[in-house]
Amino acid sequence: MASIFKWLLRLTGGAILLVLVAVLGLYYLLSRSLPDYDKSLTVEGLSAPVEIVRDHANVPHIFGQADADTFFGLGYAHAQDRLWQMVMLRRTAQGRLSEVFGPRTLEIDKVMRRFDLHDLARSSVAAQTPETLRALEAYAAGVNARLAEINADALGRGAPEMFLFNAPMAPWQPADSLAILKLMAVQLSSHLEHEVLRARTSLALEEATRIDDILPLAPGSGLAALPDYASLMPGAETLRHAALAERPRDPLSPFNPRAFAGASNAWAAAPARSASSGTLLANDPHLGFSAPAIWYLARLELERGGVIGGTIPGMPAILSGRSNDLGWGLTSSYLDDQDVHIERLNPENPGEYLTPEGYKPFRTARSIIRIKDAEPVTLTLRWTDNGPVLPGSHADLGTVTPAGHVASLSWTALDPADTTMSAAIALMGAASVTEALAAGELYIAPSQNVLLVDNDTIAMKTLGAMPRRNAQHESQGRMPSRGWVRQNRWQGISPYSANPEFIAPAGGVLGNTNNKTVDRPFPLHVSFVWGDTQRIHRWQRLMQSREVHTRDSFIEAQLDTVSFTARSLLPLIGANLWFTGEAAPDGTPERQRQRALDLLSDWNGEMNEHLPEPLIYAAWMRALQDRLIRDDLGPLSREFAHPDPVFIERVYRDIDGASAWCDVRQSSPVETCTDIARMALDDALVWINERYGTALESLRWGDAHQATHDHPVLGDVPVLRYFVNIRQSTSGGDNTLQRGRTRGAGPEPFQNVHGAGYRGVYDFADPDSSVFIISTGQSGHFLSRHYDDLAQLWRRGEYIPMSLDPELARAAAVGITLLEPAVPQ
Known part of the structure; x- marks a missing residue:
């Protein structure tokens, strides 16, 4: 027996030793790719030495004697810290994820091949300005210098x-850089999804007029109703009960649901509204959270001067930032740059489609997708005059495409001579608002609002190609239209001067929270879909509450968590519930409801992570919308996972008879809106009790509203996910200025998955007092201390300095890299 015990000990010890050796060996291999920031390196492709000074936050300050050398340094720095992220962005744009991940990503690759972004990017290279072409070539050389170093020194394959x-x-x-910019357009565009959803909703509703309730236009539109989709599209009647396949979204997918298609805040103050008499600018673009963040901070020393701000790895541009003379920030404009067309196939020859001139053959090409551990798949890509043909599985296009038809997409991002990168490079070199506005004419897609400030002037301009539509367009671009009808086709692009523009407003303050910017009649409307009807009200209140503003007041607005939506909806929905009825016995549902109403009655609408009221409110609104729409929309109600404040307000104010949503069609009694509000609150409290317990006063919004900075590939791997994912309790919500967009569905519907991955506030009275932050860290290497070192600062609402003073960068540098040009042989 003792001998057996000894052998068991030896085997256990040996197993532990083997595991320890394996772990140490794996750590050694993975740590080989940790960058060394303090070194000298001789590289090909430079005309003069480049110095990369990493400050205490690991922000690279790149000093080159020529612009091309500086962009070389940026490419090298990006590849040092974010090589895997760059590779993934490129593979996604190319439609080549399946070569690494197998069948899992095949459907993503199929759609990306149909968009053909990388070929379009190759065609666009020749359209760039000479300055931009030099920047792109130098940036690529910098990336390749890092790849050569990795291969030569066996640096763990770089990541x-x-x-x-x-x-x-x-x-x-x-x-590759141009393709990544086009990929950003994929991630930020949502009009295709909106068109399909409007058509599906039109088919599902028994009363077509109710579509303006559940998919409301931004207030002030004043538009006539469209015909229902069934009358607009021949054969659509057969699609009324099309089955919907519920497909979980892959973290690797660039196709965001419409609720996550992009958002942002930006505002500016003129000298007359600034306490320091200098212009002010604040910007926080909103994208899906990930680890690492999509943003990467950098400073470039260009021939015109220093530029600092947020970059996206893979592209040689500061997309939001400042120079000594100019500050710029971006928000999603929601310009309608996509139209879905339903193309009729020739019944005698499915290789042809109907045009205004008769049937015409598709333009076709073959594309082979190689798949890891599986046989390759060959696609036949098809294009019409309107754009590429997309599969019915994409964005549920099949549910609105009658038999004998296919769907195609017109989209400005598919321009083969896209000069958007040239606009971004020119913007970095602009010395005034006037020069920056001129640079924006080259911008194509994705459409953005740019907020601009120089030392004297503030301005806002919508950038991006704006399609010209016929005034007689059958669906006005709000639903898929017949592709063979001439008036449904685009008529070119509007002149840049037609894009909305606001320069030096009399009030001295400009801002955008993705709200509606203009109220023009179709076809000059810009968009029927806007990203915000709520945050703008809170922003206006904060801007009007002060005669003059400071950097700190702009920071305060960025971090504001008071929900205008909660303040306006709760008194309306609970009008007949507050303080009514006698006290109910403890332990009863009625008593729990009274406790919840008591808490909400004293609440000021602040979505603070430490409070219980935000969770009760959010769960109530979610249950309320579900109660209102499920009997009318059935399975389609899943597409409305986020409560729409305008819809709920229309119902509870009975605008145009919208209170009809409160009656449950399948029941005999006629339910009132008060009945539905009470039942929805009970639903919400049951869900809260099952999940968090019955002690309402001890609830914390932050426990449900966790920011999920997850690794897209390794985030679900057992054990490893605890090292690569960054989770944080956060304040804010769907409709606060400090926006924390919730997941909306699944077992964790209130997780914070989409928000400000970058924040910057620029003060031109004292430019070096400007500040910025990103949501994770600079490094994409999960073994690096810079992987998440900025995350807690971001969570607490803190910032780091945005200085162009090289001595400040050197004072606390974590390393200085010197790139020396190779001596010609």
Whole structure:
């Protein structure tokens, strides 16, 4: 027996030793790719030495004697810290994820191949300005210099993920940067999804007029109703009960649901409204959270001067930031730059589609998708005059496409001579608002509002190609239209001067929270879909509450968590519930409801992570909308996971008879809106009790509203996910200025998944007092201390300095990299 015990001990000890050796070996291999920031390196492609000074937050300050050398340094720095992220962005744009991840990503690749972004990017290289072409080539050379160093010194393939998912990496090309910019358009565009959803909703509703309740236009539109989709599209009647397949979204997918298609805040103050008599600008673009964040901070020393701000790895541009003379920030404009067309196939020849001139053959090409551990798949890509043909599985297009038809997409991002990168490069070199506005004429997609400030002037301009539509367009671009009808086709692009523009407003303050900016009649309307009807009210209140503003008041507005929506909806919905009835016995549902109403009655609408009221309110609104729409929309109600404040207000104010949503069609009694509000609150409290317990006063919004900065690939791997995912309790919500967009569905519907990955506030009275932050850290390497070192600052609402003073960067540098040009042989 003793001998057996000894052998068991030896085997256990040996197993532990083997595991320890394996762990240490794996750590050694993965840590080989940790960048060394303090070194000298001789590289090909430079005309003069480049110095990369990493400040205490690991922000690279890149000093080159020529612009091309500086962009080379940026490419090198991006590849040092975010190589895997760059590779993934490029593979996504190319439609080549399945080469690494197998069948899991095949459907993503199929759609991306149909968009053909990378080929379009290659075509766009020649359209760039000479300055931009030099920047792209130098940036690519910098990336490739890092790849050469990795290969020469066996640096763990450059990133831990590259070791875990071994796949060859081609040298970086200028077209790769342009393709990533086009990929941003994929992630930020939502009009395709909106058109399909409006058509599906039109088919599902028994009363077509009710579509303006559940999919309301921004207030002030004053538009006539459209015909229902069934009368607009021949054969659509057969689609009324089309089955919907519920497909979970892959973290690797660039196709965001419409609720997450992009948002942002930006505001500016003129000298007359600034306490320091200098212009002010604040910007916080909103994108899906990930680890690392999509944003990367950098400072570039260009021939015109220093530029600092937020970049996206893979592209040689400061997209939001400042120079000594100019500050710029971006918000999603929601310009309608997409139209879905339903194309009729020739019944005698499915290789042809109907046009105004008769049937015409599709333009076709073959594309082979290679799949890890599976046979390759060959696609036949088809294009019409309106754009590429998309599969029915994409965005549920099949549910609105009658038999004998296919769906195609017109989209400005598919321009083969896209000069958006040239606009971004020119913007960095602009010395005034006037120069910056001129640079914006080259901008194509994705459409953005740019907020601009120089030392004297503030301005806002909508950038991006604005399609010209016929005034007689059958659906006005709000639903898929017949592609063979001439008036439904685009008639070119409107002149840049037609894009909305606001320069030096009399009030001295400009801002945008993705709200409606103009109220023009169709077809000059810009958009029927806007990203915000709520945050703008809170912003106006904060801006009007002060005669003059400071950097700190702009920061305060960025971090504001008071919900105008909660303040306006709760008194309306609970009008007949507050303080009514006698006290109910403890332990009863009625007593629980009274406690919840008591808490909400004293609440000021602040979505603070430490309070219980935000969770009760959010759960109530979610249950309320579900109660209102489920009997009318059935399975389609899943597409309305986020409560729409305008819809709920229309119902409870009975605008145009919208209170009809309160009656449950399948029941005999006629339910009132008060009945539905009470039942929805009970639903919400049951859900809260099951999840968090019955002690309402001890609830914390932050326990449900966790920011999920998850690794897109390794985030679900057991054990490893605790090292690569960054989770944080956060304040804010769907409709607060400090926006924390909730997931909306699933077992954790209130997780914070979409918000300000970058924040910047620029003060031109004292530019070096400007500040910025990103939501994770600069490094994409999960073993680096810079992987998440900025995350807690971001969560607490803190910032780091945004200085162009090189000595301040050197004072607390974590390393200085010197890139020396190779001596010609």
